[in-house]
Amino acid sequence: METRAERGVRGERAAARHLRRRGWTILATRWRGGGGELDLVAARGRVVAVCEVKTRADDGALAEPLTAAQRGRMARAARAFLARRPELAGHEVRLDLIAVRAGRLRARVRHRPGAAGPP
Template structure:
């Protein structure tokens, strides 16, 4: 029998995957093309990698009760790792040469529409 902790972890992973799918659908409705889900790189795991025009968006998906909490959840160190991961992925894909890289946040909260914040940590 699974322990309570293992069951909570499994439920959190399922919830995270559902959130990422919802975020991807939301972005596609806004004209983004999804290039990858949960891309594992030596630097970091990218929740969603999407492109629109010449902008490559590294999208961090957070399910929280409010936007401020979602923004604060992603540390400066994690943002730097995500930037390095995006640069590494872009360098491996010739079609992405010259694309500008941006860190976006997709905040999901119970009973609310998803909130996409392009360049969420600009200047931070």
């Protein structure tokens, strides 16, 4: 049986594949800093998407909004990431939510731009 951590990693990989197929470049995965962890950071054009990936065995992944504390940690980690990447200055930054329903054969991915709140 798959552990919660293994399901989470599988979901993050599915989310990264989903973004790549849509023209995004993955800048970081599971990045730690600023008192938090960023599941995925991706760029396309002048947009940087800092993504929280929620992986569930059912469709409830988007039904669980992030708490204010989670959004705060995500925003602080995003600022720390961007401070280390001066080439991203001037890009639009947004906090996205990606819901992954883990299936046996295929994962279903739903990308919600800006759903995690303001950066």
